Amino acid sequence: MLLVTVFVSGMTVLAVEMSASRLLAPYFGDSQLIWANLIGLIMIYLTAGYYLGGRLADRYPRSALLYQLAAWAGFFIGLIPFLSRPILHYSLSGFQSYSAGIIVGSFLGILLLFTVPVILLGCISPFAIRLQSRSVVSTGHTAGTIYALSTLGSILGTFLPTLILIPFLGTSTTFLLCSLTLLLVSLGGLFRTTGYRAMWYLLLPLVILLLRLLFPGGLVKATEGLVYEKESFYNYIQVADQAGRRVLMLNEGQAVHSAYRPGQVLVGGVWDYFLLAPYFTSLPRPDEIDNVCMIGLAAGTAAKQYTAVYGSVPIDGVELDPEIVQAGRRFFDMTEPNLNVVVQDGRFFLAQTDQSYDVMIVDAYRQPYIPFHLTTREFFGLAREHLNPGGVVMVNAGRTASDFRLVDVLAATMSQVFETVFILDVPGISNSLVIGTDEITTLDQVYARLETISNEWLSLVAAQAMGRIRYPGGHDLVLTDDRAPVEHLTHLIILRYLLEGE
Secondary structure, eight states, X not given: OHHHHHHHHHHHHHHHHHHHHHHHHHHHOOOHHHHHHHHHHHHHHHHHHHHHHHHHHHHOOOHHHHHHHHHHHHHHHHHHHHHHHHHHHHHHHHXXXXXXXXXXXXXXXXXXXXXXXXXXXXXXXXXXXXXXXXXXXGHHHHHHHHHHHHHHHHHHHHHHIIIIIHHHHOHHHHHHHHHHHHHHHHHHHHHHHHGGGGGGGGHHHHHHHHHHHHOOOOOSSOOTTEEEEEEOSSOEEEEEEETTEEEEEETTOSSEEEEEOTTOSOOXXXXXXXXXXXXXXXXXXXXXOOOEEEESOTTSHHXXXXXXXXXXXXXXXXXXXXXXXXXXXXXXXXXXXXXXXXXXXXXXXXXXXXXXXXXXXXXXXXXXXXXXXXXXXXXXXXXXXXXXXXXXXXEEEEOOSXXXXXXXXXXXXXXXXXXXXXXXXXXXXXXXXXXXXSSOOOHHHHHHHHHTOOOHHHHHHHHHHTTOEEOOOOOSOOOOSSOOOHHHHHHHHHHHHHHHOO
């Protein structure tokens, strides 16, 4: 039972860490900063546990105490989904009021929930080494065996929640299963070492199960007009009806990734301006493009609009998350016959395909971050290789009313690859589009092309874009595969917005 407990505790540590990231993602996102804080604090807790476990083992070298530590760790893990819920919902008021104090406080409050169980789990391995060691001669072999078992458990704890438990059962149920598994093993050890005195510890799993019955969970995150929610391998997905349109929200939900208004082409968002991409270059006839590539298809808003405006133009829509594709087909009428959906990473797709395009749209946010490998000089070089003569690439980037640093850095990077780069600051929302073309063209020529538009929907968008297109202001930083601090730039934008409100 001792070795089984070591294995299960190792599995639980990583399972809790992986589940913790999914617990935080719907509220705080899934960025490197979140992972760094989570991993860093888990390591601190484990360090404290290793030290404490070694001291306890030397002073009280009894198997019963080890099983008691594991049982209490399992119990506190089972409490995490219930204790975290009010803190997470409190954090929403921080996002709504842009209060850095509430957001940071809520984030730290959640991480504190992991302090006790992870420290207790950290006690298990050094305690087990002390109990298993029969002599100084065998200590090395014993320590190696214990840490090998713990690491094997950690491997299982890494993949089991990620590939099976969270996608099919959900985050809270994953915590529950981790809790009950560790409690079951611990109780087995306690009954073997203490007999009937272990009866009191049966209350621990009963309390967890009672809480589950009283608070079954339901929604991961309450949202106005919620139609559907799903935890996929990559995202926490929500579909909701809001303000007269159906919207797709991912993870922390602070941005809309797709929108749909039945019977209408324009949906009132950045996707409307994607329609102008052909007019930034001298294609023979911008209204007769041959094909389009959309990296970051989401639920198909832009594909639906391009089909409505430009006809049945062949579109390759690349989307990493198959569950988002399913949501698009089910809730956003993503059924265009000219749309070829490819479930794949956008850069990998470009590296593998032989196809070339007139228009390439890159809208691959994992809000508020753009995956760094889709922002570098090497990526844009690959994109240019897949453009037809006169082709154009349009990239969606986030900003605030006064902070354009990410937009400027993207423009500087694209300027290393494309002959001409423009920026379109989308009115009314915190987005700018960075446009690159492989030919030399001027701002006057772009405006002249926009004035020739006769399509009623396109003309509305073009009118709103007039006066908002500009040349890049210039920036020293060029993003490369080796150095692309996209998340750092985004953090600075968010921090300035929270502190200054602009």
